[in-house]
Amino acid sequence: MAANPDQAAPLKPLHGTPLVLLTIAVAFSTFMEVLDMTIVNVAVPHIAGSLAVSPNEGTWTISSYSLASAIMQPLTGWIARRFGEVRTFVTSVLLFVTFSMLCGMATTMPMLVFARLMQGAGSGPMVALSLTLLLSSYPRERQGVALAMWAMTVVIAPIFGPILGGWITDNFSWPWIFYINAPVGVLAAVITWSLLHKRETKTAKAPIDAVGLILLVVGVGCLQFMLDNGNDHDWFNSPLILTLGLIALVCLTFLVVWEIHAKHPVIDLSLFKKRNFTVGVISLSLGMFAFFGINVVFPLWLQTTINYTATWAGLAAAPSGVLAFLLSPIIGRNMHKIDLRVLVTIAFVIFAGTSYWFSTFDSGASFAALIVPRFVMGLAIPCFFIPLNQIYLSGLPGSEIASASGLSNFFRTLGSSVSTAVMVTLWQHRAIYHHASLTEYVSPNAPAAGDFLHKLSHLGLSASQQLGYINQIVDREGYTLAVNDVFYGCAVLFVLLLPVLWFARPPFGSAGGGMGH
Numbered sequence: 001m002a003a004n005p006d007q008a009a010p011l012k013p014l015h016g017t018p019l020v021l022l023t024i025a026v027a028f029s030t031f032m033e034v035l036d037m038t039i040v041n042v043a044v045p046h047i048a049g050s051l052a053v054s055p056n057e058g059t060w061t062i063s064s065y066s067l068a069s070a071i072m073q074p075l076t077g078w079i080a081r082r083f084g085e086v087r088t089f090v091t092s093v094l095l096f097v098t099f100s101m102l103c104g105m106a107t108t109m110p111m112l113v114f115a116r117l118m119q120g121a122g123s124g125p126m127v128a129l130s131l132t133l134l135l136s137s138y139p140r141e142r143q144g145v146a147l148a149m150w151a152m153t154v155v156i157a158p159i160f161g162p163i164l165g166g167w168i169t170d171n172f173s174w175p176w177i178f179y180i181n182a183p184v185g186v187l188a189a190v191i192t193w194s195l196l197h198k199r200e201t202k203t204a205k206a207p208i209d210a211v212g213l214i215l216l217v218v219g220v221g222c223l224q225f226m227l228d229n230g231n232d233h234d235w236f237n238s239p240l241i242l243t244l245g246l247i248a249l250v251c252l253t254f255l256v257v258w259e260i261h262a263k264h265p266v267i268d269l270s271l272f273k274k275r276n277f278t279v280g281v282i283s284l285s286l287g288m289f290a291f292f293g294i295n296v297v298f299p300l301w302l303q304t305t306i307n308y309t310a311t312w313a314g315l316a317a318a319p320s321g322v323l324a325f326l327l328s329p330i331i332g333r334n335m336h337k338i339d340l341r342v343l344v345t346i347a348f349v350i351f352a353g354t355s356y357w358f359s360t361f362d363s364g365a366s367f368a369a370l371i372v373p374r375f376v377m378g379l380a381i382p383c384f385f386i387p388l389n390q391i392y393l394s395g396l397p398g399s400e401i402a403s404a405s406g407l408s409n410f411f412r413t414l415g416s417s418v419s420t421a422v423m424v425t426l427w428q429h430r431a432i433y434h435h436a437s438l439t440e441y442v443s444p445n446a447p448a449a450g451d452f453l454h455k456l457s458h459l460g461l462s463a464s465q466q467l468g469y470i471n472q473i474v475d476r477e478g479y480t481l482a483v484n485d486v487f488y489g490c491a492v493l494f495v496l497l498l499p500v501l502w503f504a505r506p507p508f509g510s511a512g513g514g515m516g517h
Helices: 016-038 041-050 060-083 085-105 109-137 140-171 181-199 210-229 239-261 269-273 275-304 310-317 320-337 340-358 367-377 380-393 398-439 447-458 463-497
Strands: none
Touching: 016 060, 016 085, 016 109, 016 140, 016 181, 041 060, 041 140, 060 085, 060 109, 060 210, 060 398, 085 109, 085 181, 109 140, 109 181, 109 398, 140 310, 140 320, 140 380, 210 239, 210 398, 239 269, 269 275, 269 398, 275 310, 275 340, 275 380, 275 398, 275 463, 310 367, 320 340, 320 367, 320 380, 340 367, 340 380, 340 463, 380 398, 398 463
């Protein structure tokens, strides 16, 4: 019988300068890909203005990228087996760079949306394979450090994306948020290829599962479009959103059934038979749902309600990256000394505590008061991402790492997309509820309201101006109470997640069990 990749003589890990160079190249390519999911957010008004479309149409630049990336991530395993992990990664980076340049050169919205769609498709395998290549190049005893370096870039990029995007857009012009990818991507591709082209994984010509591929593209496409546009169309009151939801449900249900029985599945769902993979992915996805919800609503509230600029909102969110950046290598180096479930428990407790802390702020909270819980939250970030990656990879042979990483990244991305849709909708609905509740106290018969109206009349404001001014205050307080509700809900979710991760079974020290030995 022919030897499969796991039975072949393992390649020796890299050491010294080559390992450092590879880590930098892979880390920067990962950083670049994840960064591009958030860097565009703050530039949407500028992009929409320069291409003469509405801000709502401008958000297509975000959703088109997410859509293509989400579809490609679970396909990573199949593509890597067909063409080789190194070749797939380098091609992915070069496609990403090429379409980044085309994004910057776009002169119409359809051109930009097409370029973003292709950029997302090119980027899909990058993040999953970056982790695979790092793990296969590091010595077994230092794979925790590799996981830490990878997780650090995935976590830090979304935090710095809005700041960098705002700064570039304000000081240069929006095409430069795409052009900066070119030197980074080309350098990453050249370094990776020169170091790893002789370490290419074995390939196999498996036939493509056309039915599975169509179900995946249609199902995920409809789901992503529904999530991105549901809020603007009043969700299931819209025939379009309802239709998209039903198509997504039918396609994804059939996809699961089909892939379980397919001879050459395009997505390896058999990974979910492994207890640690299932527990790790569930904890990662739901944890990401709550974590991303906080990171979406917080800057939105600051900009729309507290009148922060995009740059200042980014600066208020950034402190969570400080401790995450400093602690990631330390945690990665010492993961083997502690039960990983304890680390994730600590993360969820800190996330729950800081989320509750945020739920106590009012609209008069100072910048200094807001950044303290963000700074503390940084303690939890490396304790969340790094151990969970180790947990879901534990015990898997080297040949399954790409598939496992691609599938988990798909669910992580899906968790983020669902979170954005749910949290923003929840925030707006709760704001309407609180606005209605607060207006009950605004009447001349209420002593406090009557006194305030009397003071406004002395300032020379007409009756309609007085009511308009009070309505602004009620709006601000309504949105603030609503954001408090969202943060409180995230705190509850983190607490509910605590028992889930304890279903994982040690030992966890064998990420990529088939590699290196």
